[in-house]
Amino acid sequence: MNNEQRPGTPQPQPNQWHGQQPPAYGQGGGLPPAPPYVNQPKQKNWFMRHKVLTGIGALLLVGGIGSALGGGNKGTDAASDTSTSSTSVGESGASAPAQAASSNKAKETKQEKKDPGLNTPVRDGKFEFTVTKVQTGVKTVGDQYLNQQAQGQYVLISVTVKNIGDKPQTMFDSNQKLTDAQGRQFSPDSGAAIYMKNNDIWMKEINPGNTLSGTLVYDMPADAKPVKLELHDSMFSGGTTVSLTK
Structure with a gap:
């Protein structure tokens, strides 16, 4: 009687997992244990x-x-540059180089008008110069015995030089520069000047108050036209200019 179960007492159930695997997750079995928490690093952008x-x-x-x-x-x-350039050309009717050439020509013409001409005294340093005559197209200087022939043409310029200083000063023809119509500059031919009679102006000392007259000789091309003479009392002076076309 002791082994008999009382009415209403639940009967013990046999171990249903004996010899079997527990059911898989999601099939009515218990939940598996959660994995340990790991702090994952944040993803950078x-x-x-x-x-x-x-x-x-x-x-x-x-x-x-x-x-x-x-x-x-x-x-x-x-x-902007193109616009400015176009405006300049359009208004003047000429390019920049043409305008520059025209401006230079105008300056040269203005300068020639300012330069004194023949028979007008000009001064540089201790000398006062007066150009009295210009002769072109001369082939030979000297006499029938002693003479010299030009390579092109001789241009003879008669000059009077006065010492206006208080000390002697030597006149050198090599300091006097002649310019032609093409802007070329020429030095005197001192060797040819020696053959001219009574011509000491090529190298002569002048005392204060004295005056010396003579001829400057230039050997120039046959077609060259002399336009101005630059006169100096020494090779270091500023010089003065005389127009030979007036």
């Missing part, structure tokens, strides 16, 4: 993970903006 590429991209962007700005300025300047 793309720019932080690619710092080199980000830096290069930034440089390219800045460079592109700078080039765009620079190119715009250059184009504006070029257009």
Whole structure:
């Protein structure tokens, strides 16, 4: 009677897992234990993970903006220059080189008008010069026995020189420069000047208050036209100019 179960008492169930695996997760069995918690590092964004590429991209962007700005300025300047140049040509009717040449010619003409002409005393340093005559196209200087022939033509310039200083001063013809219509400059032919009679002006000392007259001799091309004479009391002086066309 002791082994008999009382009515209403639940009957013990045999171990249903004996010799069997527990049912898989999700099939009515118990939940498996949760894995231990691991603190996962936060994922960085793309720019932080690619710092080199980000830096290069930034440089390219800045460079592109700078080039765009620079190119715009250059184009504006070029257009401005072109516009200015076109305006200048359109208004004057001539290019810049032509205007410069015209300006230089005008200055030369103005200078020639200011330069004194023949028979007008001019001064440089201790000397007062007066050009009295110009003779061109001379082939030979000297006499029938002692003479010299020109390579092109001799241009003879008669000059009077007065010492207006207080000390002796030597007149050298080599300091006197002749210019032709083409702007070429010529030095005197002192060797030819020696053959001219009573011509000491090529190298002569002049005392204070005294006056010396003579002829400057220049060997120039046959087609050259003398236009002005630059006179100096010494090789270091500033000089004075006389127009030979007046």
